[in-house]
Amino acid sequence: MKNAAPLELHVPEPPARPGEVPDFGWLKIPPAGSVARPDIATPPNEMRGHAYTLIRVLDEQGAASGPWDPKLDAETLRRGLRTMMLTRAYDERMFRAQRQGKTSFYMRCTGEEAIGVAQAMALDDRDMVFPTYRLQGLLIARGWPLIEMMNQVFSNTRDRLKGRQMPVLYASKEARFFSIAGNLATHLPEAVGWAMASAIKHDDRIAASWIGEGSTAEGDFHHALTFASVYRVPVVLNIVNNQYAISTFQRIAGGEESTFAARALGYGLPALRVDGNDFLAVYAATRWAADRARTNVGPTVIELVTYRASAHSTSDDPSKYRSAEEPGRWPLGDPIARLSGHLARLGEWSEERQARLASELDSEVLAIQREAESYGTLASGPHHRPATMFEDVFKEMPWHLRRQREEMGS
Amino acid sequence: MPRMNMVQALNSAMDVMMARDENVVVFGEDVGYFGGVFRCTEGLQKKYGRDRAFDTPIAESGILAAAIGMGVYGLRPVVEIQFADYIYPATDQLVSTAARLRYRSAGAFTAPITVRSPCGGGIFGGQTHSQSPEAIFTHVCGLKTVIPSNPYDAKGLLISAIEDDDPVIFLEPKRIYNGPFDGHHDRPVIPWSEHPASEVPAGHYTVSLGQAACVRPGAEVTVLTYGTMVHVALAGAEEAGVDAEILDLRTLIPLDIETIVASVGKTGRCLIVHEATRTSGFGAELAALVQEHCFYALEAPIVRITGWDTPYPHALEWDYFPGPRRVAEGLKRVMAD
Numbered sequence A: 001m002k003n004a005a006p007l008e009l010h011v012p013e014p015p016a017r018p019g020e021v022p023d024f025g026w027l028k029i030p031p032a033g034s035v036a037r038p039d040i041a042t043p044p045n046e047m048r049g050h051a052y053t054l055i056r057v058l059d060e061q062g063a064a065s066g067p068w069d070p071k072l073d074a075e076t077l078r079r080g081l082r083t084m085m086l087t088r089a090y091d092e093r094m095f096r097a098q099r100q101g102k103t104s105f106y107m108r109c110t111g112e113e114a115i116g117v118a119q120a121m122a123l124d125d126r127d128m129v130f131p132t133y134r135l136q137g138l139l140i141a142r143g144w145p146l147i148e149m150m151n152q153v154f155s156n157t158r159d160r161l162k163g164r165q166m167p168v169l170y171a172s173k174e175a176r177f178f179s180i181a182g183n184l185a186t187h188l189p190e191a192v193g194w195a196m197a198s199a200i201k202h203d204d205r206i207a208a209s210w211i212g213e214g215s216t217a218e219g220d221f222h223h224a225l226t227f228a229s230v231y232r233v234p235v236v237l238n239i240v241n242n243q244y245a246i247s248t249f250q251r252i253a254g255g256e257e258s259t260f261a262a263r264a265l266g267y268g269l270p271a272l273r274v275d276g277n278d279f280l281a282v283y284a285a286t287r288w289a290a291d292r293a294r295t296n297v298g299p300t301v302i303e304l305v306t307y308r309a310s311a312h313s314t315s316d317d318p319s320k321y322r323s324a325e326e327p328g329r330w331p332l333g334d335p336i337a338r339l340s341g342h343l344a345r346l347g348e349w350s351e352e353r354q355a356r357l358a359s360e361l362d363s364e365v366l367a368i369q370r371e372a373e374s375y376g377t378l379a380s381g382p383h384h385r386p387a388t389m390f391e392d393v394f395k396e397m398p399w400h401l402r403r404q405r406e407e408m409g410s
Numbered sequence B: 001m002p003r004m005n006m007v008q009a010l011n012s013a014m015d016v017m018m019a020r021d022e023n024v025v026v027f028g029e030d031v032g033y034f035g036g037v038f039r040c041t042e043g044l045q046k047k048y049g050r051d052r053a054f055d056t057p058i059a060e061s062g063i064l065a066a067a068i069g070m071g072v073y074g075l076r077p078v079v080e081i082q083f084a085d086y087i088y089p090a091t092d093q094l095v096s097t098a099a100r101l102r103y104r105s106a107g108a109f110t111a112p113i114t115v116r117s118p119c120g121g122g123i124f125g126g127q128t129h130s131q132s133p134e135a136i137f138t139h140v141c142g143l144k145t146v147i148p149s150n151p152y153d154a155k156g157l158l159i160s161a162i163e164d165d166d167p168v169i170f171l172e173p174k175r176i177y178n179g180p181f182d183g184h185h186d187r188p189v190i191p192w193s194e195h196p197a198s199e200v201p202a203g204h205y206t207v208s209l210g211q212a213a214c215v216r217p218g219a220e221v222t223v224l225t226y227g228t229m230v231h232v233a234l235a236g237a238e239e240a241g242v243d244a245e246i247l248d249l250r251t252l253i254p255l256d257i258e259t260i261v262a263s264v265g266k267t268g269r270c271l272i273v274h275e276a277t278r279t280s281g282f283g284a285e286l287a288a289l290v291q292e293h294c295f296y297a298l299e300a301p302i303v304r305i306t307g308w309d310t311p312y313p314h315a316l317e318w319d320y321f322p323g324p325r326r327v328a329e330g331l332k333r334v335m336a337d
């Protein structure tokens, strides 16, 4: 066949750039409660539709409906709300501390709080998690003390990571929270490996991991899905689709022609595509996938559709690449407002309680921040002693490191 | 003549080459519309269109593989790896194909690609935004490796790299993008505009690959260095009060061995300074070469001042960075014997 016209390269573009009218018309939003809930033993092939729809429980009025409603009691819902609000209060304080020059860098998860928090609550605390840098809600929900997190952000004398890692790259063995990698996607297949070990040892713990939609382009994403599928690994693989990877819209990661959840289908894995700002839907989908993993049925891929409401990090300025109005037009709303609206509708919450809790949490965070700063900040110190940088390169320090430590003279 | 900082000079090199040669394409993560996280490709998409300057998925191996494929077609891709610390997923493409394609096909296929990537520390980037991995690439047969130290060289070398028919790893010390940093992190930042090398011609010119520059003539000792450390070495020599001859190597492969040998032959002493870790660093290669070529001229053991053999620690950045004090101590050590 002869070409009718010369070949052309297609380079995807977002629907709107700065100065243009934001448009989310491309996001198809089914009514809350309308998506079926298959049995966890359903063969992946018989539930392919779940990779292209959007599982939703909460509607615009805050009512919960449908088969995915996890029917959590009010106390549990309030705990979820509180943890999301604590996460946001923490983010705002740490963001401000960075702006005041107290540390080098910070990353907020604004608008994505339901993911870390609801998923932590749906998993068992003994399960191992391999998160990204935007899952502080997960660590907070696991009860890891904010003071520990702040000490890390300030790289101070109490920082358990000894000032070695950039802010937010937490690690906590006690919280079963894997050391966060700066190198994207590397941890996803590692989570699969951990879960393979759990299966080899006939353990009862599963693993869960998270990856940004942008990072699914890395080869490591493919390795994770291949191994998970081949060995039917007890793992939950979450794709957080917050629409952006720094400046690039998700179409650059391959979101234009398909969904990220649908990546699972080619590997014979089941996929759930979920409204990531709907606390109840996120909880229910995670529970479904965790049950599936725990009962030896196999791994699940979950795409959580959300929106990165703030900048990528303190080094980023989104006004350069997206319309300033865009965050306000995001059709799936804000996870905190939605859950609080739901509780209010149940008669279990009110605007006054919401406001009171927000200010209580801010004071709580501020008090902890004062304590953390008393142990030092990146800007003004004190820090761990310089000589400590030579520790942990190896278990036993070889001669050349001992010599370099002497050469440094501290 | 226009004044440019390093970011502007690099941008100008790509601009000049895209205008001269339709086969030059530029791509990488956040490189298209946004113009790169360090702004090096700003405006190129607007000027040359989306199919010549574009964003890629986050897949360094994919970026390199696509560049190789385009190079085989006949294009001259200039790709950006957002941080040198993120080049590792692409190492198989670099080592197994880019570097060996000419050899394994006896010249039938080649990949004339340029891989730009910010390297080095000094911005509190911790272990994944601070590395200097040049020795990994110099160890691979078939890759040229370039590290500029100022705007004039950056533009001239980048144009040479793009015009070169072999793959070139072009490492850009990010700490000197905006000014000539001499290692005194506690002093006010000096912009490039006060430095003579910020006078950069607007049009096309080249700085040849494989030529070192003598940035300070001297009689007592030769300092071999490159990138940010050129400025640190100048400060260190000043502070040590030593009449050092400082060579900015600019290109590690191919290396300007004549200039090195002539200088060490004259001074009889040699200090090697790089920010990268010491063991198996490029300084080890330099020390071996100096010893092979200048053994009988040497009056003292060669000394290396380098980053420590640990990952780059976030909060302890300035204890890690080989600053002017350490360079001065190194100079005194070489002069002692």
Ligand SMILES: Cc1ncc(C[n+]2csc(CCOP(=O)(O)OP(=O)(O)O)c2C)c(N)n1
Pocket (backbone or CB within 6 Å): A134, A182, A183, A184, A211, A212, A213, A214, A215, A216, A240, A242, A244, A245, A246, A308, A312, B029, B058, B060, B082, B086, B089
């Ligand atoms: C291997 C690698 N390549 C590039 C980067 C630089 N980088 C850091 S975050 C980021 C964007 C990630 O986007 P996404 O996966 O969608 O997650 P999000 O930040 O939106 O949560 C990039 C390109 C990196 N950290 N690691």
